[in-house]
Amino acid sequence: MNKSTFKQLSRKLATPLAVAISSLLTGLPTMAMAAPLGVACTSGAGTNPSFNLTTQIGDIQLPDGNTMYMWGYALQGQGFQHPGPVLCVNQGDTVTVTLTNNLPEKVSIMFPGQTDVLANGVPAQPEFDPPLPNAGSRAISLTTTAPAQAASIPGVVQYSFVANQPGTYIYESGTNPQKQVRMGLFGTLIVRPTGTGGGPDHLYNREDSRFTTAGNWDEEFLVLLSEIDPYQHWAVEANPAANFNFNNYKPRYWLINGRGFPDSIADNNAAFLPTQPYGALARVHPYGAPAHPYPGAIRYLNLGSEDYPFHPHGNNGSVVGRDGRSLETEAGDDVSFEKFVVPVGPGQTWDVMFSWHDAEDYNIRNPNDPVGSPDNNPVDVNIPQIANQFFGQFYSFSPYLGVQGQQPPNWSTLNTCGEYYIISHNHALNQITSWGALMTGPITYMRVDPPLPNSCAQ
Numbered sequence: 001m002n003k004s005t006f007k008q009l010s011r012k013l014a015t016p017l018a019v020a021i022s023s024l025l026t027g028l029p030t031m032a033m034a035a036p037l038g039v040a041c042t043s044g045a046g047t048n049p050s051f052n053l054t055t056q057i058g059d060i061q062l063p064d065g066n067t068m069y070m071w072g073y074a075l076q077g078q079g080f081q082h083p084g085p086v087l088c089v090n091q092g093d094t095v096t097v098t099l100t101n102n103l104p105e106k107v108s109i110m111f112p113g114q115t116d117v118l119a120n121g122v123p124a125q126p127e128f129d130p131p132l133p134n135a136g137s138r139a140i141s142l143t144t145t146a147p148a149q150a151a152s153i154p155g156v157v158q159y160s161f162v163a164n165q166p167g168t169y170i171y172e173s174g175t176n177p178q179k180q181v182r183m184g185l186f187g188t189l190i191v192r193p194t195g196t197g198g199g200p201d202h203l204y205n206r207e208d209s210r211f212t213t214a215g216n217w218d219e220e221f222l223v224l225l226s227e228i229d230p231y232q233h234w235a236v237e238a239n240p241a242a243n244f245n246f247n248n249y250k251p252r253y254w255l256i257n258g259r260g261f262p263d264s265i266a267d268n269n270a271a272f273l274p275t276q277p278y279g280a281l282a283r284v285h286p287y288g289a290p291a292h293p294y295p296g297a298i299r300y301l302n303l304g305s306e307d308y309p310f311h312p313h314g315n316n317g318s319v320v321g322r323d324g325r326s327l328e329t330e331a332g333d334d335v336s337f338e339k340f341v342v343p344v345g346p347g348q349t350w351d352v353m354f355s356w357h358d359a360e361d362y363n364i365r366n367p368n369d370p371v372g373s374p375d376n377n378p379v380d381v382n383i384p385q386i387a388n389q390f391f392g393q394f395y396s397f398s399p400y401l402g403v404q405g406q407q408p409p410n411w412s413t414l415n416t417c418g419e420y421y422i423i424s425h426n427h428a429l430n431q432i433t434s435w436g437a438l439m440t441g442p443i444t445y446m447r448v449d450p451p452l453p454n455s456c457a458q
């Protein structure tokens with residue numbers, strides 16, 4: 001048995017054992033069937049939702065053809081996934097997260113932005129080795145840990161807190177974070193507003209944070225940005241306990257929702273990405289179109305060590321929240337602002353509303369006209385001669401929204417009903433590569449569909 005076969009076998013054996021042990025715990029979260037696009041929530045039941053997470057080892061696929069060894073938080077009874085589950089709760093819920101640790105070292109979960117977090121029923125505390133007071137003590141964790149797995153018995157810790165403030169939050173390891181967070185121990189926590197002016201289709205308790213929920217998916221999207229130094233991951237894979245010299249730390253991969261482009265625009269739970277369940281394609285209709293009366297919402301998170309200046313092309317967003325707090329003064333004055341590039345700093349979250357306005361009437365049909373109505377667009381577009389054109393894979397061969405033009409010989413298109421594709425990407429251009437493979441990494445599209453009815457029928 002060679003080394004990699006052994007590793008695969010030991011991972012296969014470790015999982016059923018962990019499932020058997022963790023099934024002794026109760027309160028499995030409810031797993032809704034995820035829509036193909038938008039935020040794929042894992043929701044707990046009732047007003048006291050309970051989530052059982054385990055630490056798992058697994059691999060992800062990268063756009064240059066490499067695979068990468070990762071650590072991650074996964075749902076109990078499910079395999080490894082990257083990033084961790086998107087936990088969705090309501091403002092005011094008492095949230096319980098039980099962490100079962102299958103890794104050979106202590107791990108934990110921090111909930112930045114949450115107050116009065118309890119661990120095993122008492123206030124969560126930093127940990128020191130050796131314990132305080134001791135002259136030689138050093139901090140080993142920012143919060144209470146789950147013990148390392150020992151003799152195949154996992155370590156368990158249970159956190160709880162009241163999710164008082166709506167917004168977008170990171171959850172991540174507080175233990176040796178420069179190693180464990182970089183290895184993939186992180187995820188998203190969404191707290192939905194329940195106060196005046198809020199509701200499940202709002203980001204905060206304010207009317208201007210309402211997003212469209214009609215159609216086959218909510219126009220609520222996740223942009224979780226992260227990075228990988230493959231040498232760090234290989235070092236941990238070879239020996240989890242080995243020290244890695246962080247003077248040599250250098251990311252070579254950058255990801256959006258745990259994927260690189262073009263995998264990033266595949267649907268949630270795409271079968272060919274079995275450990276990377278979250279897509280990043282944003283799909284909207286023109287602002288105010290029938291059945292799509294509100295803007296879309298994007299929740300940005302930065303789990304890396306660098307600034308990620310994210311750049312939805314040609315479109316300002318309205319920043320309504322940062323770090324899980326609505327942008328308003330204590331007196332309630334609105335201090336939201338318009339932003340073009342969204343500069344998400346390490347550990348930050350940004351909540352941004354966005355919409356595409358058909359300002360020049362590029363929608364060829366009146367929204368109430370039947371499909372196939374003649375051109376009534378007032379903007380006359382002169383298309384260059386074919387020799388002077390270059391076609392992208394998603395071009396409809398027409399400049400008008402809702403129209404598919406005739407494609408030239410030897411060209412094909414992935415356009416389905418005359419929709420527009422507008423690129424959205426990390427604007428630190430060194431960060432949109434996969435170890436030098438250009439135009440991969442944290443890139444996605446905003447897809448603008450024609451108003452309904454359209455030939456996509458959605």
Ligand SMILES: [Cu+2]
Binds near residue numbers: 311313425427
């Ligand atoms: Cu750009």
